[in-house]
Amino acid sequence: MPDTPPPASADPHRFEAGLEKRAANYVPLTPASLLARAAAAFGARVAVIDGERRITYAALHERCLRLASALAGRGIRRLDTVAILASNIPEMVEAHFAVPMLGAVLNPLNTRLDPATIAFSLRHGDARVLIVEAAHAALAARALAELEQPPLVVSIGQAGQDAGVPYEALIEGGDPAYAWKGPEDEWQSLCLLYTSGTTGDPKGAVYSHRGAYLQALGNAVTFGLSGESVYLWTLPMFHCSGWSYPWACVAAGATQVCLRKVEPAEIFRLIAEHGVTHLCGAPIVLSMIAHAPAHERRDFPQVVRCAVGGAAPSSTIIRTMEEMGFRITHLYGATESYGPATACLAQPDWQDLSDEARYQRMARQGVALATLEAVTVTDPETGEPVPRDGSRIGEIRLRGNTIMKGYLGNPGATGRALADGWYATGDLAVWHPDGSVEIKDRSKDIIISGGENISSLEVEEVLMRHPAVMLAAVVARPDETWGETPCAFLEAKPDATLPSADEVIAFCRERMARFKVPKRVVFGPLPKTSTGKIQKFVLRELARELG
Structure with a gap:
């Protein structure tokens, strides 16, 4: 399949001639339109719950219009980057709609990263604005100190001369009748999401308005979201833009419940x-x-x-x-x-x-x-x-x-x-x-022992059945005879009585082929990424050091 479409015919077919795209029948897709529709259709419905705070769809729409207007007034234009460093709070939802309304690019930042990586993301993405929640102000300050040209800082819940522009003051100064136009081309960039790579600098994946709109609908249909749904934010909104669920929930008219930790x-x-x-x-x-x-x-x-x-x-x-x-x-x-x-x-x-x-x-x-x-x-x-x-x-x-x-x-x-x-x-x-x-398995996680391929996921599934095991990670350990053998790292359940390595190995032997059974078992906390994934590259290094 070619990556580019063939050139259009000089003589259009009768089902094409005179049937061009018009303003009445073609509007570039954008997730921002989902909020406008929700506000018009069920404005009084609660859109976001955060503690004692309740925000209706009408109020959410107005706040997003004000934010888009206020950022435009600060000189933010089409395709400028607006970064945000925040937990799962209403302002994160607002950013996912206000920034696209402006035609700018939203860059949600991982709150669990170190200052140097945050600084890299701000520099690489050329952020013009950084919206910061008070809980992450210290992290933001250390990252900003590494930049020669820091962005405009907008603070959520902070006070003081060094806090930057207060978020609520920015909202209040915005125009609730801001006439956003949407993208001229739905392929226009919408979001910048940095991957948490294990080596080298993070890579910035770029989303389009079209992709985000369609993903929102795909999520809503697949997960059965509706106007009766209540969605709890146990997933970080900075991760893949919350798997696109800020847009999906609004598309369905669901209520979002914030959870900071x-x-x-x-x-x-x-x-x-x-x-x-x-x-x-x-x-x-x-x-x-x-x-x-x-x-x-x-x-x-x-x-x-x-x-x-x-x-x-x-x-x-x-x-x-x-x-x-x-x-x-x-x-x-x-x-x-x-x-x-x-x-x-x-x-x-x-x-x-x-x-x-x-x-x-x-x-x-x-x-x-x-x-x-x-x-x-x-x-x-x-x-x-x-x-x-x-x-x-x-x-x-x-x-x-x-x-x-x-x-x-x-x-x-x-x-x-x-x-x-x-x-x-x-x-x-x-x-x-x-x-x-x-x-x-991941291609790099397959264990090849004596010419046989061993799926680390298959071994982990068996280990997780052990009554004392809460988490399991299996990686390759160098072996002079077999080339590689499975090495199991286990995190025990709270208050569980730890079995011996021999007991775990015996447990596995009863449930899988002998060549798949771990030859080494290690108990202890498993290293995890900022999004909760187990860092197998760390465990592979530990397995090599075990000798």
Whole structure:
């Protein structure tokens, strides 16, 4: 498939001639229009809950118009970068609409990064404005100190001469009748999201207005969001723009509940008090909920749909969550795909399966969202799709309107990621006869022992069934005889009695082929990224040092 369309014919077909795009029948897609529609359709409905604060859709729309107007008054123009360093607060939702209204580019920054990385992002993205929540003012100050030309600072909840322009004062000075026009071209850049790479500088994935609009609809349909939904922000809004859920919730007319810090007791309280129906998170979030002590839990009558990204949750976690009133949906995606790209959708025949068989199906990465053009699994050598037999391993590739435009200022990395008409994910998977894909590992995480490929995810799934294990990560450890052997790093459940390494190995031998059994077992806290992913590159280095 060519990357550029063929030239238009000199003599248009009768179904084209005289049927051109007009203002009446063609408007470039933008997620900002979703808020305008919501305010007009159900302005009195509560859009955002933050503690005692309630913001209706009408008020949210007005605040976004004021913010866009005020930033324009400060000289911010089309394609200027507006960065924001904040927790899951209403102002993060507002930024996801106000900045696109202005035609500028929003750059949500990871609050868990170090000052040098924050400074790199501000410098590389050429931020003209930095909106900062008071809780992260010290981090912002250290990052800004490294810049020769710091951006205009807008402060949320701060006071004092050095705090910058107060956010609420900026809002008050904006025009509530600001006439935003939307992008002239829906391919126009909308968001800049820096990936948390393990080596080198972060790469800045660029989203378009078109992609964000379509991803919002794809999320809403896939996750069953509606005007009756209450969405709890257990996922950081700075991560992939909250997997595009700030836009998805508004598209559906749902209520968003803010959560600044992921704590099980607070999650249960908000679920019970606000009737939360949906939440998203990394596997670590599900693990925290599932292992919450009894005194932190609250009963609730509704079923809570919980979408999890990253590695598939273990069967133990799924069982525990279902018993507590949660229904799990496994999603798969990346920063480069606006968050979720595929979803594991329950099938009618699953109800006839045993629990263990059903959990295995639920752990698959599933099929493409309705708004993604295609997903395939290809042979890394030939580039051809692998058979849909559930056993042949290939690389997952994605294509569609919800794939990033590319990496800002990095044409080499863009070309490698988007070569041959597909986004190459680097994830290795099999393709099942029903069309669902199932990740076996990252290409760099496959363990090759004595010529046999071992999926670290498969070994981790078995380890997570052990009653004392809360988290498991398996990496390759050099071995003179076998080349590599599995090395397991385990984080125990709170108050669990630690088993010996021999007991863990014996547990695995009863449940998997002997060549897959870890030869070394280490207990202790697992290193994690700022978004909760386990840092296997750190563990690989530790495994090498174990000798």
